[in-house]
Amino acid sequence: MIARIGSIGFNTFREAVRDRVLYNLIVFVLLLVASAPLFGQISIGLEKLILINVGLSAISLFGVIIAILIGIGLVYKEIEKKTLYTILSRPVRRWEFIVGKYLGLVLTLVVNGILMSAGFFLALAVFGHGLGRADAALLIAIYFILLQFLIVTAITLLFSSFSTPIFSAVFAFAFFVIGTMTDDLRSFAAAAKGITKWLLTAAAYLVPNLSSLNVISRVAHERPVGGSVVLYNTMYALLYSVAAVAAATFIFERRDLK
Amino acid sequence: MVALEILGLSKSYSVGFWRKSLKPALHPLHLTVEEGETFGFLGPNGAGKTTTLKLLMGIIFPTAGSARIMGRDFHDSEVKRLVGFLPEQPYFYDYLSAPELLDYYAQLSGVTAVERKKRIPALLDRVGLADAGGKQLRKFSKGMLQRVGIAQAIIHDPEIVILDEPMSGLDPVGRREIRELIQQLKSEGKTIFFSTHILSDAEALCDRVAVIYKGELRGVGVVEDLKSKIADTAEVVWHGVHALERVSGLIIKSNVIGDTVRGVVSSGNTDVLLERLRAERARLISLTPVHGGLEDYFISHTSEREGVNA
16 A cells, blocks of 8 residues: 555656656746845845745745646546556555655655755855854744645645646635635634624635745744744644545545546 | 456436436446456447446446456455556556556556566567667557557456457557457466457457447357357358259259359258258268358447347
């Protein structure tokens, strides 16, 4: 079982690595990070702050875009091209396939995220006048970005298990955007009344709380991130991802693959 | 032992705006394939062949019925270790090379690393792709892809090989290569169940065939038996032209060369003809049933629109 999931995961990773789009995005992000000092010249003395904000936001955004772009085709492409037929005709359970594909894409994003982070730290060392001990907190922000990838990938996989790529992309991106605004959504829910309050509260709990995983601004201003936040965010991301992957599996297990 | 037992498998799809009406794609199908048998599943396009194979492979779910593969329920994922499957017009991960693809599929089928190392080069050699090396599958011709398809279906040394239209879309050379591969598998004692609408392939390879049309089984049996159902004449050759007058009422047409008579007789009159020839002391040279081809049987069982349904 684990060997089969591992094989599917590795093949998903291999496909992404051999896909030129991925490399283009990495190059694009690196270019963006490298251009950050230009913003610094506009805001004198704020090079490092802007570099951190732009760099980490770019890593997050491009990681999410990769997660959605690849995620929407993760299952759909295998059905459309019928490659899934030669997988399911082997002793591979449908849930193993879904979990394998998920872990493969997560591995891709983590490797991709690490590569982008390396570029980011390089840019910081060169243009941000070196790295200090306080910059270690940036690793927490990057860790949280990777947790975001776990969630966004799981949501995209969930939508792609029953929908077309275009709808999956729209739904997943909508969830991501709303998820980054869950704090505001909860404030609206608290202020609302009647059915609106009920609906807003339900929506606030349904969409992933990505705003709590965004500590870019906090670390850019060298404000500390507590250990409990790291623990709760980790647990939240894992539980949310497991729930979304389980839902994807539930749907996929019952689906006729035409 | 029965290798494959289909027990009333059926499939209907919901159609219409509200998806309330059901359109049957496969009526309850009962079929058995014996171990070591090469079985052809014949039918025109859209007859329900691929639906049946997809049901067996767990790609779609049956509306009713079940199946047993080597005595085990077909839903049991472990039973798939015993089955190799080639889908119709297969598409493989085109960013992989042939050895990579086979390695991936072998892993999924639980073949150990040591075995994989031995089997993959041997199998590539067997299907004529030893020279393909690290070339990605996107650069393969259709014939090469089909050979990779056969290789992936047998990489784990299955007991049953299920092939969906294995010769479809291939040129004559490609078809011959695949036919030879199937013959090799047959000689190794594998059970082969393959769908096709190319009747000459079925006739050349199969021990038994089933004919399916509009989701319904129209006939099943040994190829020669099925053909004989269509045949209703026999060619009789004998020495003794003097006997011709005595049997002329039974003969449809005849041709005399010297003392030798070549006559065509209806199958039902063969016995009477032979008795009369014996009584006339004519010397029988040969008696050959004149079979219709499998094609005749196929057409008669799948041509409802022409009103010749048997």
